[in-house]
Amino acid sequence: MNQTTNSKLPKRFLTEKTFQGYFFEDFEINQQLIHGTPRTITSGDISLYIALTGSQHLLNCAETVAQACGFKRLPIDNLLLFHIAFGKTVPDISLNAVANLGYANCRFSSPIFAGDTISVTSKVIGLKENSNGKTGIVYVHSIAKNQHDTTVVEWKRWVMVHKKTPSAPMGIDHIPDLESSVTINQNLIPDDLNFDNFSSDWTACKHRLTHYQVGEIINHRQGMTINDSDHSLATRLYQNNARVHFDQHMMSQSAAGKRLVYGGHIMSLCRAITHSGLANGLWLTAINGGAHLNPSFAGDTVYAASIILDKGHFDNREDIGWLRLKTYGFKNIDEETINELMMEPEQLRISKQCVLELDYTLLMPN
Amino acid sequence: MNQTTNSKLPKRFLTEKTFQGYFFEDFEINQQLIHGTPRTITSGDISLYIALTGSQHLLNCAETVAQACGFKRLPIDNLLLFHIAFGKTVPDISLNAVANLGYANCRFSSPIFAGDTISVTSKVIGLKENSNGKTGIVYVHSIAKNQHDTTVVEWKRWVMVHKKTPSAPMGIDHIPDLESSVTINQNLIPDDLNFDNFSSDWTACKHRLTHYQVGEIINHRQGMTINDSDHSLATRLYQNNARVHFDQHMMSQSAAGKRLVYGGHIMSLCRAITHSGLANGLWLTAINGGAHLNPSFAGDTVYAASIILDKGHFDNREDIGWLRLKTYGFKNIDEETINELMMEPEQLRISKQCVLELDYTLLMPN
Amino acid sequence: MNQTTNSKLPKRFLTEKTFQGYFFEDFEINQQLIHGTPRTITSGDISLYIALTGSQHLLNCAETVAQACGFKRLPIDNLLLFHIAFGKTVPDISLNAVANLGYANCRFSSPIFAGDTISVTSKVIGLKENSNGKTGIVYVHSIAKNQHDTTVVEWKRWVMVHKKTPSAPMGIDHIPDLESSVTINQNLIPDDLNFDNFSSDWTACKHRLTHYQVGEIINHRQGMTINDSDHSLATRLYQNNARVHFDQHMMSQSAAGKRLVYGGHIMSLCRAITHSGLANGLWLTAINGGAHLNPSFAGDTVYAASIILDKGHFDNREDIGWLRLKTYGFKNIDEETINELMMEPEQLRISKQCVLELDYTLLMPN
Structure with missing residues (x-):
């Protein structure tokens, strides 16, 4: 020694x-x-993710259902x-x-x-x-x-x-x-996944692929207020160490004077909020594009609305189709204002209340 | 495609x-x-529940003890x-x-x-x-x-x-x-559970069924202040999506002007607080009745006190008995005031500081 | 009955x-x-610990690496x-x-x-x-x-x-x-642990034992602001029930008027912050001594800096060595002030901004 x-x-x-x-x-x-x-x-991450975001998407919280859809375990x-x-x-x-x-x-x-x-x-x-x-x-x-x-x-x-x-x-x-988008083909369907036995009882939502129309706007009508601890916990869980999310002593010198919420947390809150109206959008398979249009801070209440951009089927698959949509995240505004903004795209992108634009593709039972 | x-x-x-x-x-x-x-x-839920409530109840946190009491794994x-x-x-x-x-x-x-x-x-x-x-x-x-x-x-x-x-x-x-109450019979004892080998060292609490008396009041003397993130995390973990718990933008228009704490979170805080004085009340087997007497909000500090309503034994079981009690949850008041309220039931139920009345039955080593 | x-x-x-x-x-x-x-x-504790502290220490978050270093599972x-x-x-x-x-x-x-x-x-x-x-x-x-x-x-x-x-x-x-310190000998190395196959790519940090010098001071330059919910969740997770950490109603009568952060939470935040500069200090094997020099409260932003006290090798081990260091925790001060304090030990210990002194020993790849 x-x-x-x-x-x-x-x-x-x-x-x-x-x-x-x-x-x-x-x-x-x-x-x-x-x-x-x-x-x-770990399974700790699964529970924390639910606690941090309020996610209720079925394939990620019910192992029995995941198995009925072909997975060996809960993805x-x-x-x-x-x-x-x-x-x-x-x-x-x-x-x-x-x-x-x-x-x-x-x-x-x-x-x-x-x-x-x-x-x-x-x-x-x-x-x-x-x-x-x-x-x-x-x-x-x-x-x-x-x-x-x-x-x-x-x-x-x-x-x-x-x-x-x-x-x-x-x-x-x-x-x-x-x-401009991820190519749609059967590679977007995870190995093993099938919706042959899918039951709408599992989600208590009747809306399947056939019920969505291109151009349709859905206001998901749930609000989630961000607490400082929520976004700090989430961002630490992801081991994302950008100081702007954590260091109030430093950020008190910034223009906003406070810690910035990690943009990914907003993505997750919006995805969780869309459960109301898109509960059968069971598998997020691709993000075609995304942008954080304005910053979010603790105290902000986040809302979301979506527009259906496109949808389609896969060759030789009767069980499953795809839905391409844009979900917009908003903060601190009322339902009616969200509806108005969603109807006027040129207003939408310049609104200071719009925090997220996310263009993505979901797999959904036919 | x-x-x-x-x-x-x-x-x-x-x-x-x-x-x-x-x-x-x-x-x-x-x-x-x-x-x-x-x-x-998942096991993530087990840890989160401890972190959210401060629960120390032994059968739900020590697998070795759970096994010594007959369970195959940690319930x-x-x-x-x-x-x-x-x-x-x-x-x-x-x-x-x-x-x-x-x-x-x-x-x-x-x-x-x-x-x-x-x-x-x-x-x-x-x-x-x-x-x-x-x-x-x-x-x-x-x-x-x-x-x-x-x-x-x-x-x-x-x-x-x-x-x-x-x-x-x-x-x-x-x-x-x-x-008015769940019937007491041996079905209240989970299969496999026995306290034949129970040791008070496991809980560091000497009080077993024999030491509790009907009419006895226990002030559990721990306080737990609720933070906005605590109750939001808990309620999201339970995938309870009632907007009143999450949407500050909406709730700022309500009479209280703030988010309402999910009543079940108060039940869990009170149950956790009762560990001090009821550590050997190891298994909550029935809730006879319950009511949320006043709302709780972030910033409130929750206390609890209990009154023993009844107790008894099961046929052919020397290891285990039952204790029926009412636990009251309080907010933002002192120990002495809680003692006074617990001694005067008619004051208790109309107190604005009383947030919960929970009538339940515990299994306890004899 | x-x-x-x-x-x-x-x-x-x-x-x-x-x-x-x-x-x-x-x-x-x-x-x-x-x-x-x-x-x-449980594995829930692993995830919660990362979420609560921001820890990125490799042997405790990457099972593949833990196994490449001899452990059967993630420690x-x-x-x-x-x-x-x-x-x-x-x-x-x-x-x-x-x-x-x-x-x-x-x-x-x-x-x-x-x-x-x-x-x-x-x-x-x-x-x-x-x-x-x-x-x-x-x-x-x-x-x-x-x-x-x-x-x-x-x-x-x-x-x-x-x-x-x-x-x-x-x-x-x-x-x-x-x-005054834990004796250095091979018993400090956990059974099974070896760094024979260690790669700096795993941590993206080039600094191994040979690069640290006695007397060297490292300012870790990350700040972590404590939220009330963070420290409450952590302290409840540890089932530490000291009232000073939880009961705001009681603590509003104290000199500080608020809940005290559990000192161990500060230890963990500082250890997490030291990842930046000490990422290859993979295994904390001993704490020689420690003291909480000032209290911390929600709202404080914690920083850390370390001084290398000593280092050495173990007999017959070419893969692994030890580094003894003191990490100091600070609150609400700037990088330059931390550097000044670290250079003047007599100022350091009397600073009201210094919250922790921790003397400990790390195992590190040679």
Whole structure:
């Protein structure tokens, strides 16, 4: 045992071992980032996710039903998976991002279950300097895999980050092609999933795929007020360590003066709220695109309304179809105002009360 | 793949797919309601329940002890089971209830364990119009079963609900017989449970059945302050989606101006507080009756005191007996005032500080 | 069934069954205390601990990594174990303590896993009257064992408690020897643990044992604001029932006017914050000493900085070494002020912003 005798206080000196995140100049096209801290998902996460969001989506809370639909066990909610996988990318990509600008092409390719462990990598697919010389946009393609090296979810996102040293733009302008939606094909249906025996009694909701029409607007009419502890717990659960969500002492110096709610928490609240009207939208299989239109804070009450964009069937599948929709999140406004905004898209996107636009695809019993 | 080309925005129109709950006229005697969203209970729920309530009841937190008392595994706390089962009934019965008037005849007939899935149905057993022509009382008998179709808990409750269209009473006056207590017999003892090897060291509490006397009042002397996040998390965990608990934007228009704490959360806090003085009341086997006497809000500090109503033994069982008691929940008052109220029943029930009256039966080592 | 006919209300009388904690006179040297309520740790606790603290320490969240490091399953975070074990001792030792004065010689001797059940006993090892005649100090040695009677953690602590009846000191002055640090030897390495295959990719942190120098100061630069619900949930999860943490109605009469955050929650927040800069400090194996220098309250933002005190290797182990360090917790101050305080130890300990001093030993890949 070579234990140093340590009777005297050591001479003290400050070092810099704390990773403070990358700047625009640190990224290059095709760069591979291996994100730290793989995470095993447990049945504790399942319960916490329900407690944090109020989710009631059936395939993620009733194992008997999941088994009747072909799964061996209760699958983890895809948004819970997304947030945990997303959290892994934060230290390397968005620790000090100016803004999360958008998501695209998020595809849930394989279900995961309690006990599975998620590892995440990202590849830089685009870089674009801003004309102000101070910031730039980084585009990444992130892939989460389980312990068997199977891809479980992948997505693209773009964030605005600071330059280390502001300077005249050097002409970096590599914007990637981003598909406007995830391609619809049978790969969107998880292996094993079938709705052959589906009963509307399971959800107490009669509305199946056939009952939804393109252009239809549904006001989900539930409100969920965010408490500081709710969003802090959720964001810590996802091991997302962006300081803006947690550090009130720092954020009291910001324009808003308070902690920012993690945008993913708003996505989950809206998805939970849509249960009322979309209870049979049992499996969120893809996010075609998304944007956080305004920030949310503790004390805000979140509402949601959806518009059906499209729907269809899969070849050789009589049990299951797909519904593409946009769900909008709102804060602190009344039902009637939400209805008015939903009818006028040009008002909708500029409303200060609109916090989320999420374009996604659900699987639903025919 | 018949994916529609969707280059144009669809024509928008509002529809009504969001279920907004039933009105008095929607119910009829003997109507059967199959509640949606069966729920698998996980070990995450066990931990969350402890974190949310502070429960220390031994049979629900120590698997070694549960096994020494005959269970194969750690049984789920019966109040956690009750709240989850109750939550299932909310959309169909009390989504927009004016008031939850009372409970009776709640019997926990079979223990459940992590991994079990709960499904709930209700039958309408009574209907009574109010003379104001605006509201009526609905009485239901609800039954929760596990995945093997075994009844695990059943209860009766009555709620006041709005009429869809106010009108002069039509003479609907069907009030069911409600037993004043659950019958005491050996069916109240879960299969497998025995206290043959019980040791007071397990609870560090010397008081067994023999030490309690009818008429005895115990002030449990612990206070638990409710935070907004605590009660929101609990109520979401139970998938109880009554808006009054969550929607501050809406509730700011209510008389109190704030979100109402789910009454079941108060029941759980009081049960947890009674651990101090009733630690050997190991198994809550029946709720004879209960009422929420005043509302609770975040910021309130809850206290509890109990009076022993009755006690007794079971035939051929030397290990185990039963204790019937009433626990009262209080808010924001001092120990001495609680003692005074407990000694004067007529003051107790009209006190604005009294939030709960719960008449229940515990199993306890002899 | 000898069910008493209970038609009349029983005559009411107050009794005293609620245990209110021991006073100084109730303790004697070598007294053994068997603490109640053994507790089974579940995967729910794992997730809640992450959600409550933001912990990202790899061996406690990634089962694949834990297995690559020799464990059969995911081990429970040692601080989570400590808090649960500590909570068991509160009713008998510190329910009404004036102050928790310090910890020493805390050693985690065997890892535990989801499903294990913890039982705790304490022995009184020291007693010292204070000269004011009103209080005294009680020193205890506490031991937590799993269901196989294997010691999993043990520690010493001392608390100031009230005398039942103030009186002139009787000369009780038995202060135990408390080692200044846990002895470093191979017993500090859990059976099975090895870092032979360790990859820095797992933590995305390059700093291994060789990179840390004695005297080095690391400012971890993350802030975590405490919400009332966070600390209440954590403290209830640990079944620690000291009223000062929960009862706002009572605490509004205290000097601070608010609930006190459980000191162990601050320990966990600081350990979580140190991930940034000490991500490869994978296993907390011993706490040499600790003190809560100032109280914390909801609304405080906690920061942490560490100084490396010592480091070394183990005989015959090329994979693993040890790092002894002190982590200080701070509240509501800026990074620069923390750096200044860390460089001036005499200022540090008297700062009102310094809330924790924790001297501990980590295992780290060489």
